[in-house]
Structure formats: C-alpha cells, structure tokens
Amino acid sequence: MGKDTVSVVRQACKKFDHEGSRILDILREVQKRLACVSGETMDLLAAELSTHRIEIEGLVSFYSFFSENRKGKIIIRLCDDIIDRFAGIERVAKVFSEELGIGIGETSSDWNFSLEFTPCIGMSDQAPAALINETVVTKLTPESAGVIARSLKKNLDTSALVKKKGDGNNADRLVNAMVENNIRKKGEVLLGDNVRAEAGLRKALKKKPEEVIQEVLDSGLRGRGGAGFSTGLKWSLARKAKDARRFVICNADEGEPGTFKDRVLLTERADLIFEGMTIAAYAIGGTSGIVYLRAEYEYLLPYLERVLARRRKAGLLGKNIGGEKGFAFDIRIQLGGGAYICGEESALISSCEGLRGEPKTRPPFPVERGFLGHPTIVNNVETFCCAARILDGGPRWFAAMGTAKSSGTKLLSVSGDCAKPGIYEVPFGIRVADVLDMAGADDPTIVQVGGASGEMLNRGSFYRKICFEDLSTGGSFMTFNSSRNMLKIVDYFLEFFIHESCGYCTPCRVGNVFLRERIQKIMEGYAVKADLDYLKDLSRTIMMTSRCGLGNTSPRPVLSSIDQFPVVYASLLGEGGEGLEAGFSIQKALEESRRIAKRSSMIYDPVYGGSSD
Amino acid sequence: MTRFMEEAAIESMAEKVGDIMRNAFVFNIDGVGVKGKDGQTIMDAADQAGIYIPRLCDVEGLEPQGSCRVCTVKVNGRPAAACTQPAAEGIEVENETLEIFNWRRDLIRMLFHEGNHLCPICEASGRCELQAMAYRLGIFQPAKYPYLQPVRPIDASHPDIMLDTNRCIRCGRCIRASKDIDGKNVFGYVGRGMHKRVGVNGKNLAQTNVHLDDRAIALETCPVGCIIRKGLGFFTPIGQREFDRAPIGSTIEKAVLKRGKK
Numbered sequence: 001m002g003k004d005t006v007s008v009v010r011q012a013c014k015k016f017d018h019e020g021s022r023i024l025d026i027l028r029e030v031q032k033r034l035a036c037v038s039g040e041t042m043d044l045l046a047a048e049l050s051t052h053r054i055e056i057e058g059l060v061s062f063y064s065f066f067s068e069n070r071k072g073k074i075i076i077r078l079c080d081d082i083i084d085r086f087a088g089i090e091r092v093a094k095v096f097s098e099e100l101g102i103g104i105g106e107t108s109s110d111w112n113f114s115l116e117f118t119p120c121i122g123m124s125d126q127a128p129a130a131l132i133n134e135t136v137v138t139k140l141t142p143e144s145a146g147v148i149a150r151s152l153k154k155n156l157d158t159s160a161l162v163k164k165k166g167d168g169n170n171a172d173r174l175v176n177a178m179v180e181n182n183i184r185k186k187g188e189v190l191l192g193d194n195v196r197a198e199a200g201l202r203k204a205l206k207k208k209p210e211e212v213i214q215e216v217l218d219s220g221l222r223g224r225g226g227a228g229f230s231t232g233l234k235w236s237l238a239r240k241a242k243d244a245r246r247f248v249i250c251n252a253d254e255g256e257p258g259t260f261k262d263r264v265l266l267t268e269r270a271d272l273i274f275e276g277m278t279i280a281a282y283a284i285g286g287t288s289g290i291v292y293l294r295a296e297y298e299y300l301l302p303y304l305e306r307v308l309a310r311r312r313k314a315g316l317l318g319k320n321i322g323g324e325k326g327f328a329f330d331i332r333i334q335l336g337g338g339a340y341i342c343g344e345e346s347a348l349i350s351s352c353e354g355l356r357g358e359p360k361t362r363p364p365f366p367v368e369r370g371f372l373g374h375p376t377i378v379n380n381v382e383t384f385c386c387a388a389r390i391l392d393g394g395p396r397w398f399a400a401m402g403t404a405k406s407s408g409t410k411l412l413s414v415s416g417d418c419a420k421p422g423i424y425e426v427p428f429g430i431r432v433a434d435v436l437d438m439a440g441a442d443d444p445t446i447v448q449v450g451g452a453s454g455e456m457l458n459r460g461s462f463y464r465k466i467c468f469e470d471l472s473t474g475g476s477f478m479t480f481n482s483s484r485n486m487l488k489i490v491d492y493f494l495e496f497f498i499h500e501s502c503g504y505c506t507p508c509r510v511g512n513v514f515l516r517e518r519i520q521k522i523m524e525g526y527a528v529k530a531d532l533d534y535l536k537d538l539s540r541t542i543m544m545t546s547r548c549g550l551g552n553t554s555p556r557p558v559l560s561s562i563d564q565f566p567v568v569y570a571s572l573l574g575e576g577g578e579g580l581e582a583g584f585s586i587q588k589a590l591e592e593s594r595r596i597a598k599r600s601s602m603i604y605d606p607v608y609g610g611s612s613d
Numbered sequence: 614m615t616r617f618m619e620e621a622a623i624e625s626m627a628e629k630v631g632d633i634m635r636n637a638f639v640f641n642i643d644g645v646g647v648k649g650k651d652g653q654t655i656m657d658a659a660d661q662a663g664i665y666i667p668r669l670c671d672v673e674g675l676e677p678q679g680s681c682r683v684c685t686v687k688v689n690g691r692p693a694a695a696c697t698q699p700a701a702e703g704i705e706v707e708n709e710t711l712e713i714f715n716w717r718r719d720l721i722r723m724l725f726h727e728g729n730h731l732c733p734i735c736e737a738s739g740r741c742e743l744q745a746m747a748y749r750l751g752i753f754q755p756a757k758y759p760y761l762q763p764v765r766p767i768d769a770s771h772p773d774i775m776l777d778t779n780r781c782i783r784c785g786r787c788i789r790a791s792k793d794i795d796g797k798n799v800f801g802y803v804g805r806g807m808h809k810r811v812g813v814n815g816k817n818l819a820q821t822n823v824h825l826d827d828r829a830i831a832l833e834t835c836p837v838g839c840i841i842r843k844g845l846g847f848f849t850p851i852g853q854r855e856f857d858r859a860p861i862g863s864t865i866e867k868a869v870l871k872r873g874k875k
C-alpha cells in the first residue's frame with residue numbers, strides 16, 4: 001500500500017502542477033484511486049504541497065465526496081430528496097441494501113460497494129434517482145434496483161448500467177446518460193429553436209464594453225440563481241474595481257432541492273453559457289473564467305471539456321477572441337466536492353481557491369475582491385445564457401417579456417405530484433395555478449416555490465405570481481398532493497439545512513438543530529401551543545444573526561408552513577395530559593430509563609410484564 | 614504622575630494627527646456620537662469610546678472572524694456583526710435594544726446547549742467568557758433548548774497540555790493565535806455543520822509542534838476551558854477569579870471612564 005499511495009499522491013499533485021488552489025482536484029484524483037484520503041495520505045499530501053496535514057484534513061472532512069475512511073470501488077449514492085422519498089427511494093434503498101448485504105453508510109467487506117444517501121442530485125423530475133460513481137440512474141423501482149445491484153455484483157462495471165440513452169445531448173458519446181431533459185415548454189429566450197449561435201458575442205464585440213453593460217442594465221436582467229441582483233449593476237461594479245485581473249465565474253453548483261434547470265442548460269446550451277461568460281469577460285475586462293460544476297454533474301464534464309476545446313479551436317476562447325485584438329479569455333471547469341453551501345457565491349470562491357467551502361466575510365464583496373483577491377463576478381448558468389441572448393435580441397426585446405421588475409423568461413424545474421414534471425420556460429409573472437395546470441397536477445395541496453429556503457403555499461395562495469416582486473425562485477417548483485404529510489416536508493428541509501450548514505456561525509449550526517427537534521416533537525404529537533411561539537422566536541434569531549444566506553433563510557419553511565397550514569399544526573398540538581407539565585412526554589422520558597435499566601417501567605408499562613433484559 | 618500626563622498628551626496628539634491622516638468621521642451607537650476612522654470596525658470604534666459590545670470569537674490581537682455572532686448589532690436597521698463590519702460615516706448602530714439583547718441571549722444559550730458545560734466542576738469557571746457572558750446577559754440557568762450532549766474524545770496525549778473540546782465553542786481563537794501569532798498550524802477546523810470542530814495538526818496533540826510558550830495555548834486564548842495545562846488546575850481560588858471580581862466587558866467600559874471621555 002505504502003509505495004502505491006506515494007506514487008498516486010505524487011502523480012495527482014504533478015497533474016495539477018502542485019497548485020495549492022487546485023487541491024480539490026488533487027483530492028478527487030486521490031480519492032478515486034485510493035478509495036479514501038487516509039491520515040497517512042494526508043501527511044504525504046501536506047509534504048508534497050508544502051501545506052499542513054490539518055489543512056488537508058479540514059478539506060477532506062468538509063466535502064461529502066471525500067472520505068478519510070476507505071470506501072468501496074463503487075459508491076452508490078441514493079438521492080434522498082423529499083421528492084425521491086415520496087417517490088419511493090426507501091424501497092429502492094432496501095433492495096440495494098439486501099442485494100449488497102450492507103446498510104446505509106456502510107461499505108462491503110470486500111471493499112467493492114458503499115451505500116449512501118445524498119441530498120438532491122438534480123434529477124427530481126425522474127425520481128427516484130441515484131449516482132453510481134459518476135453514472136446517473138433514474139426512475140428506479142425495487143425491480144430495476146435489483147437488476148442493477150446484481151449486474152454490478154457480477155461485473156463491477158458501471159458503464160453497462162446505461163441501457164437506454166436519454167434525449168438530446170444526453171445521448172452524446174461523451175455524456176452517455178439515461179437522463180432525460182424533459183423540456184415541456186420552450187420559451188423565446190433560452191430553449192426555443194431561435195437561439196442563434198454566437199450572434200450575441202459577435203454583436204457585443206462590435207460595441208464598447210460599457211455599451212454591453214448598458215444593454216444588460218437596460219434589459220432589466222436580474223440574477224437567475226435566486227437572489228435576483230441586477231446583473232448589469234454587478235458587472236459595472238466589477239468593471240470599476242481597479243485591478244489588472246478580473247474573474248468571471250459561472251455558478252453551476254445547482255444544489256437547491258428540486259432544481260435541475262441548470263443541468264438541462266449545461267446539456268443543451270453549453271455554447272450559450274460559454275458565450276455569455278465570454279461577453280461578460282469582454283464587458284468587465286475579465287481575464288479568466290471558471291465554471292463551478294457540482295460534483296453530482298461530473299458525468300457532463302467530458303462533454304463540456306470538448307465544447308471548450310472546440311471553442312478554443314474556433315477562436316472563441318483564447319487570444320484575440322472573435323478577431324478582437326487584445327481580448328484574451330479562457331475558461332476552466334472546477335468540480336465541486338459535494339457541499340450545497342458552495343452554491344453561495346463567496347463560499348464558491350473559497351472552494352475555487354482550494355479552501356473549505358465557507359462563505360467569506362463581507363465586505364469586501366466579490367466584485368471588489370473575489371477569487372484570489374481579484375474583482376470577480378459570480379453569475380448563475382441561466383443568467384449567462386440570458387445575457388448572451390440579450391446581446392443578440394436587444395434589451396427591449398427582453399424587457400418586453402415578464403413583469404415590470406422581473407423581465408424575461410424563467411426556467412422552472414417542476415417536480416413532485418404531477419403528470420408532466422420537467423422544465424418549463426415561462427415569462428415572469430406567471431401564476432402558480434397556471435404552472436400547476438401546465439404540469440398536470442390534479443390534486444395540488446402544497447406547493448413549495450424556491451426550494452428548501454423558499455415558500456410553502458396552500459391552495460388559497462395559488463393565485464400568487466412567480467417573479468421577484470412576489471414569489472422569487474431560482475427555479476425550484478415542487479408540488480405535493482393531499483396524501484403528503486406537510487410536516488414531513490418541513491422536517492426534511494431542516495434535515496437538509498443541518499446537513500449542509502457549513503458550521504461557521506452559531507445560529508445556523510446550532511439553531512437549525514433546535515428547530516428540527518421541535519418540529520419532530522410536533523410530529524410525535526406531544527407539543528403544545530407555546531412550541532409555535534418558540535419556533536417563531538428561534539427562527540427570527542437564526543435569520544437575523546446568521547452570517548450568510550443559508551442561515552438567513554433556513555427557517556422559512558417553518559415560518560411559511562405555520563402561516564399557510566395553521567390547522568395542520570393546531571390538530572397536532574395537545575394540552576399536555578396526565579396532569580404533567582405541558583409538552584412533557586412521560587413515554588419519551590421513560591424511553592431513556594428503559595434503555596439504561598434494560599427493563600420496562602413497573603408503573604407505566606403494565607403490559608410489558610416487567611421481565612428483565 | 615507627570616510622566617503619565619506627558620504620555621497621555623503625546624497619545625492624544627498622535628491620535629489627532631492620526632485622525633486627520635486617516636479620515637476620521639462620526640457615527641452613532643444607540644444615539645451617542647462615536648468617533649471612527651477608516652479601516653476600523655464598529656467594534657474597534659466602540660471599544661475606544663468605552664462602549665462594550667458583547668463578543669466571544671473576537672479578541673484583541675487577532676483578526677476578527679465573525680463566527681459566534683454574539684456581537685450582532687443593527688446598522689441602519691440591518692443586522693451585522695460588529696467585529697467585522699466597517700465603521701462608516703453617519704451610520705446608526707443599535708447595540709442595546711431588547712431585540713438584540715434577546716438574540717444574544719439565544720446565541721449564548723445555543724453555545725451552552727451545543728456542548729457539555731458543567732460549570733461547577735469546570736476548571737475555567739470564574740474566568741470563562743461564556744459563563745461570564747451568560748451572567749452579564751442575565752442567563753442563570755440555560756434551560757430553554759434541548760441539551761445535545763455530544764461525546765467528544767479528550768486528547769490527553771501531550772505531557773503538559775490537555776485538550777477537552779466538549780466545551781469548545783468553535784471560536785477559532787486557538788487556531789488564529791497559532792497561525793497568525795505563533796506562525797504554526799497546531800490547530801485547525803475539521804468537519805462541517807454540527808460536526809465542525811477543532812482538530813490538531815497530526816494524529817493527536819503530542820504529534821504536533823505545540824510549545825508551552827505558544828500563544829495558542831495561553832490562558833487568555835481559549836474563552837472557555839478546552840485547553841488545559843496539566844498539573845496546574847484550579848490555580849486561583851473560586852471567588853477570586855477574573856469574572857468573580859467584575860463582569861465581563863467592564864475593563865472596556867472602565868478604561869474610558871478613567872480617561873474621562875464620557
């Protein structure tokens with residue numbers, strides 16, 4: 001093992017020029033080849049990269065896709081999103097578990113398999129889904145899971161898993177995925193057939209950079225990643241910052257539960273994304289670009305690399321782009337490591353720098369001092385696509401669509417209980433009810449707009465509109481029918497935030513755990529009315545004192561569900577029986593004593609019979 | 614006495630020159646005018662004015678990191694961490710309102726409930742900043758939240774130092790002291806979310822190059838009682854410890870009263 005480890009570590013470091021900021025790539029390489037990054041390996045890496053073991057350990061323990069303990073040759077990551085849960089991932093998990101003889105979180109004794117749950121992998125429209133190493137498998141059933149498990153046991157070959165390829169570029173040799181695009185509605189901006197290759201870039205290069213920014217400003221384009229910041233303003237701030245180097249970063253981390261529209265753009269509109277990034281670089285004086293691609297989308301990497309190579313060959317990247325003297329710009333792809341928080345722009349920059357994916361202290365903002373201290377713009381995949389289209393179609397064409405403060409169209413990722421889950425390109429301002437109709441949701445009862453940190457709606461709120469003035473969303477739109485347990489959804493979101501909090505600040509790291517504890521208390525039926533005040537109070541502290549957008553919004557499912565479904569809560573709240581303190585459950589308290597004493601209670605468990613052990 | 618006055622005169626002159634050179638300005642904390650300079654945080658300026666903003670992760674001599682959030686104030690109506698937020702001309706800072714007071718109490722409680730804090734048997738009792746902060750904010754028995762009761766192993770590998778992170782509040786003071794003052798990397802963060810904790814640069818503390826003179830393990834570095842000198846426990850009798858004598862923050866408040874600025 002020793003000699004092998006040394007050579008793997010050396011090769012990985014060499015492949016990335018011993019570059020400290022590429023350490024995530026180095027770790028990925030090592031993890032893949034050695035199935036872990038052990039303490040011994042950390043020591044080697046630290047020596048090779050002139051850093052400290054604790055720094056390496058800090059990274060390995062932060063990102064879900066690295067592990068100190070040895071994993072199997074094949075890692076099966078079952079998508080544990082709420083949509084997948086309702087679609088039956090538990091039954092699928094059971095089959096995998098039985099076939100492979102290991103539980104969740106375990107690795108087989110022959111080191112062939114590891115079985116895990118993972119948060120949303122961006123396949124909610126084809127749930128239940130899983131990642132098997134880099135290969136995506138979708139629409140799983142207990143039967144298909146059995147077939148997959150047995151075939152893997154026989155040949156340990158993941159390439160044989162894709163029997164039928166998906167539509168569009170999913171069938172490309174370099175993608176080779178069974179993933180479906182499920183494009184249900186094409187709009188004028190992004191998914192229609194009127195998208196002309198490089199037209200936006202050609203027009204942009206004929207203008208001055210300031211004019212390009214002005215067009216983006218005039219179009220009213222706002223960020224598609226969720227926060228809705230003015231794209232033109234962001235670009236102009238970065239342009240004004242004094243520095244010789246500026247960076248353009250595309251946020252393809254798409255980790256918000258129920259969002260998968262960036263995946264479809266990456267598959268079908270890769271050129272448009274890179275075109276938009278190139279226009280942005282021209283506008284702000286950018287010198288290099290990075291696409292931060294979530295680890296779950298690694299299956300798209302070879303394809304995207306090929307598109308980049310082709311663009312370099314065509315003179316659309318590199319030096320003197322499009323014949324424009326002195327305009328040099330190139331793009332590299334940075335793979336993430338399995339951490340939702342890296343979608344937050346300053347955490348994303350930390351991650352690109354090879355650090356733990358923790359948000360940075362602001363100010364300074366990325367547009368002033370971002371990647372490696374240089375002015376940086378971070379924009380969502382869809383935002384770059386829109387920018388390229390605005391430069392072609394003109395700001396007025398774009399601003400004519402949508403509402404006053406939300407111009408253009410928006411991609412919605414629709415999932416859950418409906419006949420036609422998938423991607424809908426709709427103008428901003430569309431009503432929730434209209435989306436539900438289009439998607440064929442026949443019994444919509446709960447709608448969650450904007451992902452885990454978004455808003456939960458009851459039927460009476462379906463008149464509301466999707467736009468920054470009303471319901472803003474990065475694109476996640478989940479619908480649930482009347483058979484679904486509302487509190488299970490809330491509980492899942494909190495579980496997600498607890499798992500994905502970076503842990504930097506107190507309120508988010510600890511507060512979310514307390515929120516979940518109380519929601520579970522309600523679910524178990526021994527909460528009282530005062531618990532709702534407790535939840536609201538605690539939510540407010542978390543939202544107001546947290547350091548970044550995650551903690552600033554994580555209590556929203558709690559607050560909006562209390563607001564929208566007061567009757568559900570009321571039906572679960574008790575008065576506190578047995579003459580005991582309200583909110584105290586004697587059974588729960590006894591459970592602990594039973595466990596310690598290894599016997600039942602003489603008074604409270606007459607039917608237990610009091611047998612010891 | 615005369616020397617002291619001379620020193621004070623020079624100090625105030627230097628301050629004035631500095632003011633002119635570094636762009637001085639005025640802003641308000643709870644309606645009281647406070648002087649600030651470019652490059653100062655709200656915390657810096659407040660300290661100078663003798664206004665105490667509660668804090669745990671921030672400490673004199675280390676770069677602020679803004680993680681405990683106990684210093685949360687409102688700046689023009691929006692919450693911000695005073696230890697990292699730059700002071701600026703004309704801003705309205707709220708520090709002592711009921712709303713902020715309650716947030717801070719919640720944060721202190723969270724830190725208590727997250728770890729294992731058995732004050733009566735803790736070596737740091739009486740000089741612990743977490744405990745002192747609870748008293749200052751009027752928390753005498755943290756019972757609002759459930760106790761998470763983590764089980765964290767104790768590192769007793771080193772002959773002279775013991776690391777008991779059961780009380781760790783993840784303030785990172787030991788980490789920053791080691792990096793920025795000692796020029797070492799004895800401590801660092803590992804894990805994520807609830808599992809974020811302080812780790813050491815090696816299998817255990819004995820494997821690191823930690824030294825008894827390191828600032829990282831100095832008594833005033835860890836605000837609670839995680840870093841313990843072996844054979845030196847309970848060196849000051851209870852009742853005579855730092856916060857037994859005066860509440861936390863009073864040195865900052867008193868320093869300015871002495872200088873007669875208020």
Ligand SMILES: Cc1cc2nc3c(=O)[nH]c(=O)nc-3n(C[C@H](O)[C@H](O)[C@H](O)COP(=O)(O)O)c2cc1C
Pocket residue numbers: 222223224225226227228229231251252253254255256340341342343344345346378379380381383548549550
């Ligand atoms: C916890 C968290 C996760 C986020 N995840 C993403 C993401 O996956 N993709 C994205 O584009 N923006 C995400 N954002 C928003 C980014 O911080 C940032 O606002 C966005 O990338 C800016 O691009 P835009 O202006 O084009 O939307 C996230 C924000 C937070 C707080």
Ligand code: SF4
Pocket residue numbers: 341359500501502503504505506508509546547548549550551552
């Ligand atoms: S709110 Fe705090 S703990 Fe949560 S993700 Fe942001 S910085 Fe990390």
Ligand code: SF4
Pocket residue numbers: 778780781782783784785786787788811834835836837839840
């Ligand atoms: S060990 Fe002490 S100084 Fe270090 S992070 Fe924990 S509480 Fe802070």
Ligand code: FES
Pocket residue numbers: 667668669670671678679680681682683684685694695696697
């Ligand atoms: S003192 Fe400011 S966040 Fe801890």
